[in-house]
Amino acid sequence: MHQAHMTINGRAVTGSGTFDVRNPSTGQVIGTAPNGSAADLEAAVAAAHAAFPAWSAKSDAELAEACVAVTNKLNAHAEELATLLTQEQGKPLNGMGSRFEIGGAGMWAGYTAGLSLPVKVLQDNEQGRVELHRKPLGVVGSITPWNYPVLIAVWHVLPALRTGNTVVMKPSPFTPLATLRMAELLNEVLPAGVLNCVSCDDKTSNLGAQMSAHPLIRKIVFTGSTNTGKRVMASAAETLKRLTLELGGNDAGIVLPDADPKAIAEGLFWGGFINNGQTCAAMKRLYVHDSIHDDVCEHLVAYAKNVKMGDGMDETSMLGPVQNRPQFDIVSRLVADAKKKGEVLIGGEPGDGLFFPATIIAGLKNGDSLVDTEQFGPALPVIRYSDVNEAVRAANDSQNGLGGSVWSSDVEHAKRIALRMETGSVWINKHGAIQPNAPFGGVKLSGLGAEFTEDGMKEYTDGQVIFS
Helix, strand or coil: CEECCEEECCEEECCCCEEEEECCCCCCEEEEEECCCHHHHHHHHHHHHHHHHHHHCCCHHHHHHHHHHHHHHHHHCHHHHHHHHHHHHCCCCCCCCHHHHHHHHHHHHHHHHCCCCCCEEEEEECCEEEEEEEEECCEEEEECCCCCHHHHHHHHHHHHHHCCCEEEEECCCCCCHHHHHHHHHHCCCCCCCCEEECCCCCCCCCHHHHHHHCCCEEEEEEECCHHHHHHHHHHHHHHCCEEEEECCCCEEEEECCCCCHHHHHHHHHHHHHHHHHCCCCCEEEEEEECCCHHHHHHHHHHHHCCCCECCCCCCCCCECCCCCHHHHHHHHHHHHHHHCCCEEEECCCCCCCCCCCCEEEECCCECEHHHHCCCCCCEEEEEEECCHHHHHHHHHCCCCCCEEEEECCCHHHHHHHHCCCCCCEEEECCCCCCCCCCCECCCHHHEECCECHHHHHHCCEEEEEEEC
């Protein structure tokens, strides 16, 4: 049984109560996390606020060195964090599971450590010199989801630290253990108060809402649902907080008639089913040209049949359970509705506990709930089309705009189609392959702002222009 602690001002804090954390593969309680109170949050914000002057005064080189130390600490404890992550999140240890996530966290941290926002000279002539400086904001609040709890925490925290901010973070109550442990580890190499981590059950206590309204928190970075993002934005309005919101996606993939169905089957499957479909930028709907529709479905189903689903602690599992009961119920409801309108090619029936088999359903169209609604689970609708312009219109017929993909043997043609898609990212012959050297963010209701690279770093700063 893992007993987690919050970290406030460099110290382990138990809080006045705890809540259970269960393994979604087995239903068993595998740990407890502190049910933090408003007083705990106040202490964390006060600690971050007090630590800010000294931390923000560090040189660029000193901040980079500190972030390298953070990276090394993450890498040194990778297996410990991966095991804890699998136990609470359900994803397999292997494949694109927990070891993949923790390895990605270390890689992203290391890349971010090497970034910099030097002074930019806008003018230097006989009329004077004009410089643009980037200054840290202060205390940054990070609210993370349950699908990639450690990796997304790193996406939030590292650019904040690298630009001289201090942080208060709060993980999802479904997956708090690995994040709380990560905060403990990183505090071994960071000054007290620079990184604080609080947790709560979001029922008897809701620290996330208090964070987004807190007057001493200058920025909220939030990853999660669009509806919750709207509430964060409304709550932050009173203090005019800076916001980075990476919200829901209903990503479309478009398979052009010249694509090779067998060659793309594996990429299509993992584009839709990575992390059991519980990925913001997973492919949530697939548009396939009529001429190759049946072949694509045949090869996609053939590949899916060989993907083993099981307990994440089983080294041979490639997919795990849906992480929590509310999400499982959403997937079950959407699939049940889709079965009335389309043809189930594989899966379709809920399994034991929180296991839902990889499900592919053909014969659906825009207007059907599984097509229009982000399922965030292992169910992929396949929509037949006959005209590419029709497919682009259908793909864009969504309030979301996070990612999309185009599948074709002609990359240049695929790029021309990609430019017509109303999304923040488009991939050619793959889907969801985000990387630290490319900005990432959504359009429409999929969010505000950018993450990664210098573009993402700037969002943790205020610009100040110096005229001399």
